Amino acid sequence: MKLRKASLAIATGLALSLTLTACGGDSGSDDKKITIGIKFDQPGIGLKTTDGKYTGFDIDVATYVAKELGYDAKDIEWKQAPSADRETLIRNGDVDFVVASYTxxxxxxxxxxxAxxxxxxxxxxxxRADDNSITKATDLNSKKLCSVTGSTPAQNVKDNLAPDADLKTYxxxxxxLTGLENKAVDALTTDDAVLAGYATQKxxxxxxxxxxxxxxxxxYGIGLKKGDKELRDKINKALEKMKKDNSWDEFVKKNFGSSNYKNEPAPEITETS
Structure with a gap:
């Protein structure tokens, strides 16, 4: 009788173990994901193409960093991070970090x-290519200047360069770009790398x-939650490696090589404390 009870207990335990395993005891590695905020509308920097692919310098940097953190490209979930929403996305935990031309x-x-x-x-x-009326920043006074909501360049123009510019933010x-082409605005301001990406589109x-x-x-830095020193240090380490193994140079050539854009050398990492 005792033998039969012991056998029954073993069999029950084995069945329970098999059931737990089938329910996903090992599935964590398959479900591992990382969410990264990027721009969807910046050619050369961060662009979601019409066929649903993601291209640009920031995409390559983000993919490289994610790999160094232990995530393959298939593990990445890309989330749109418009300029005005980047801090909110980070604070709310909607993204793990942001790589989006983020000054x-x-x-x-x-x-x-x-980082x-x-x-x-x-x-x-x-x-516009045929407009010779604007050659310097002060020429923007009384002109219609366009930039995006939440960007630093637009405010820099208004505060320091051309206070009488008629600023339009979209x-x-x-x-x-559509407004510039249609003459609804006279100039577009943002970072030169972003502008170069647009100008070189076919x-x-x-x-x-x-x-x-x-x-x-x-x-440009990689934005992350306030106080997350561990993640910042890991990302900085990945960025250092990216420079040393020439991946940074390859990403620049890949994304800006077809334009006459003259990029600066890879900068020294300063965000360490």
């Missing part, structure tokens, strides 16, 4: 932390020109 500045550092920088851009102006750069060839003014320094 490091003191105002943003009060709300989020940064990097991993790229140094400069503010510039883009005008949700995305594509809207600004459908825009010959329509616009960059003025090459270098109106500001725009160090």
């Amino acid at each position: 490091i500045n003191d105002k943003r550092k009060a709300e989020v932390d940064f 990097g920088p991993y790229f140094l851009a400069h503010q510039d102006l883009m005008v 949700g995305g750069y594509s809207e600004c 459908e825009h060839t010959g329509k616009f020109k960059l003025l090459g003014l270098k109106l500001s320094n725009e160090p």
Whole structure:
């Protein structure tokens, strides 16, 4: 009788173990995901194409960093991060980090932390190819200037360069570009790398020109939740490796090589404390 009871207990335990295993005891590795905020509308930087693919320098950097953190490309969930929403996405935990032409500045550092920088851009102006009335920032006074809500370049123009410019802010750069082409606005301002990406698109060839003014320094950082020192240090380590193994140079050539854009060398990492 005791033997039969012992056999029954063993059999029951084995069945329970098999059931638990079938229910997903090992499924964690299959479900491992990381959510990264990016731009969807910046050619050369971060672009979601019509066939649902993601391309650009930020995409390559984000994919490289994710791999160093232990995630394959298939593990990445891309989430759109418009300029005005980046801090909110990070604070709410909707993304693990943001790689979206995200300039490091003191105002943003009060709300989020940064790793990097991993790229140094400069503010510039883009005008129609046949417009010679704007050659410097002060020429924007009384002109219609376009940028996106939440971007630093637009405010820089209004505060420091051309206070009488008629600033128009839209949700995305594509809207600004349409306005520029249709003469609803006279100039578009943002980072030169972003403008170069738009100007070199096939459908825009010959329509616009960059003025090459270098109106500001725009160090791009990877935004993450305030106080997450462990993640910041891991990302910085990945960025250092990306420079040393020449991946950074390859990403620049891949995304900007077809334009005449003159990029700065890979910047030194400063966001360490």
